[in-house]
Amino acid sequence: MLEVSNLSAWHGAAQALHNVSLSVADHELVVLQGLNGAGKSTLLQAVMGLIARTEGSILFQGQSLARLQPFERAQRGLGYVPEDRRLFTDLTVQENLDIGARAGQGGTRGSVAQRREWVLQLFPALKTMLARRAAHMSGGEQQMLSIARTLMTNPNMLLLDEPCEGIAPVLVEAIRDALLELRSGGMAMLVAEQNGVLGERADRVITLVAQPNRHADHFRV
Secondary structure, X not given: OEEEEEEEEEEOOEEEEEEEEEEEXXXXXXXXXXXXXXXXXXXXXXXXXXXXXXXXXXXXXXXXXOOOOHHHHHHOXXXXXXXXXXXXXXOEHHHHHHHHOOOOOOOOOOOHXXXXXXHHHHOHHHHHXXXXXXXHOOHHHXXXXXXXXXXXXOOOEXXXXXXXXXXXXXXXXXXXXXXXXXXXXXXXXXXXXOOOOOHHHOOEEEEOEEEEOOOOEEEEO
């Protein structure tokens, strides 16, 4: 599904990733771990096309993502859930879901209405909040909405950045169970997480570590 080869990435003049290589197979849940600052978020952003300067190869479903903008990568079937959620807080849950909807070029989960029903079955707590503004939700509820909105784009693979960080334990369990159900349904996922919520249930765990040299901190897998 995803193959990253010798990926390097920069934030301005600072190099954040050095020659990272990894892969995610179809239907596989891979957890990406590492200390804060090791480059987990940078890696996901680079795959999604959100880093201005990168080097290396990124193949998604066998096709290169080079020169594709983030929206074009999403149209190919790549979904991204950022750590800060990026919800439209002045809009309702229903409106956030509708914004995520599009004609599915990647996945095969039917009409917008069918996808909406699918995500509401996955996150039943959202059914009672459709008219609620996102600003009036708890952090865990917002995280569920962020994942649900991304699923409305009909992805074949999800990139999730710390989906269970800083939210109530009961909602952590709900999100974990939803992600495991997605995996059971065939969704490939690359999840950056530090707290080990998904690690014991993942197909593989990859640790991004710092390898210092005399010039810089080199991050490798």
